[in-house]
Amino acid sequence: MPRSPLERLEARQGRPYTARPAAARGGQSDGESSMSQIEVRNLAKVFRVAERRAGLLGAFRGLVSRRMRDVHALAGVDFDIERGELVGYIGPNGAGKSTTIKILAGILTPTGGTCTIDGLTPWRDRRRHAARIGVVFGQRTQLWWDLPVIESFELLQRVYRVPEGLFASNRDRMVELLRLGPLLDTPVRQLSLGQRMRADLAAALLHGPKLLFLDEPTIGLDAAAKLAMRDFVRTLNREEGVTVVLTTHDMDDIEALCERIMVIGQGRILIDGGIDELRRRVGNERVLIVDFEEVLRLAALARELDGDGVRDVRVTGKRARIAFDAGVVAPAALIARVTARFEVHDLFVEHPPIEHTVADLYAEHGQGEA
């Protein structure tokens, strides 16, 4: 990666948030031409599953004749990911997230469409591709259960054919960043979940991949471990220029890390953009929170603010929460109206938590857990 920190910064700031970024962005190629690092076109995956029949009798009948049903896990997915991006890939359970990740990692063959990662087709060049990427599944360890952490690392060095010098420097860097020093001689089965995840992250990066897939990396972690994990991913992305594709159900991960979010639902990309884009698409709801000088009656306030994009008003003591649509009434105009009528001590505008935004989106597309 012949890139100076400044170039990296520029590349990051100039990164487009659309699904098909403009082609004209040279100057940061990896010797692989100016293609995006990941190019996915019209990717489709159909699973044929046997329908189960109810009861014991049904199970026996299933032995003789089976009714098959097609499940369209991916129904034409397109996106590009540039080198150095940190992309959040979210969607409800069963939307096609892990199917996509498995195809991108080379362990699942799609039914249709193409995918090129650094010039390779993952499922056709599985082993060569595997040598260049890192994958961490939050629910599953890459490490050998009975071995001390360091022995797993050394075994992986042989598996990935990492030269001694490179291995030593990568190992030392990971040990330092992930504070693994005291854990190296501990068998994996004795590690806490947070410790194990740190060791797993290191294991996925010992061969120096430039692309990392993280599948629910913070699942089950306590607050401190989550923060440490996010810090590490951020450092990896910003300082080492590693491209990261992250799936998660934890919206704090997304808000803390991702400049770009792709939302998948029913096998299609619903939204591809920044967090702002996501919010815009599901409505411009904001909440104006006002602390008044004296206790107000709800009726008085509500009468004053009726209409004009105000959706909901709640009053508790001196504080009022006013939910409004920023697309209909500008925050500044609303604030002006409130301050003109009442004595205001303090006020601020909030975004609704992104969970709500995403839940709305899933509901809009008729999917998701009730």
Add this chain to the structure above:
Amino acid sequence: MVDTMALLGRYFGVSIRAQLQYRASFLLNATGQFVNSGIEFVGLWALFDRFGHLAGWTFAEVAFFYGVVNCTFAIADALTTGFDRFGSHYVKTGDFDRLLLRPRPAALQLAGHEFALRRVGRLLQGMIVLAWATSALDIPWDAARVALLTLTVTGGIAFFVGLMVLQATLCFWTTESLEIMNVLTYGGVETAQYPLSIYHVAFRRVFTFVVPLACIGYFPVVAVLGVDDPLGTGRVFQALAPLAGVAFLGLSLVVWSVGVRRYTSTGS
């Protein structure tokens, strides 16, 4: 190739160290294996003590067949724990994905799953029987005999590993490790403990041409013993027969790769 062998060696080294952490467990397991196959051999002895010989074969000759196939199987068995547990341990839990995420053949990684040290019990027992039979029969160990026996054991290991690979391959379709394959593995060992010539002609054909068990046991061992084959095969055929075991492994690996392709297209 060298690199692959080095990796496999590394896997085994790590696995052996891990097993030696549980010393009592290892010793009990290995002793169990030793006694278990030892009792089997005592049964064989009792049989010959009563009837003298078996269709012209003496006890020492049959003991030689017994020793060769048991040593072969013990080594193959130790190498294939990963394949043996493939259905329950890898396919059902989805852990197979983990192997596919690494830049090495999945079969190689499975072979490296665990080197089952406890099989040393069966190996030791087989070697003792073999040593006794050798001295009882007064076999002159010239270079040709040593080379042929080495080839026989190598071909035999390849054959039994091939069987285990086939057994694992079935799991891509059924996920259950099929007991039916035990008929061929354990049943195969039982069968090969006796000379092929005592079996019905239909069995002989199956064990020569379909499941080439006789090619890694009976035929080359006849040549090592230096006796004439009652079935009338020649020395050249007998000496080359173990190569069938290697071919069998090759074929198994082809079938295996079809299974892997099926797995990566169905994702289950």
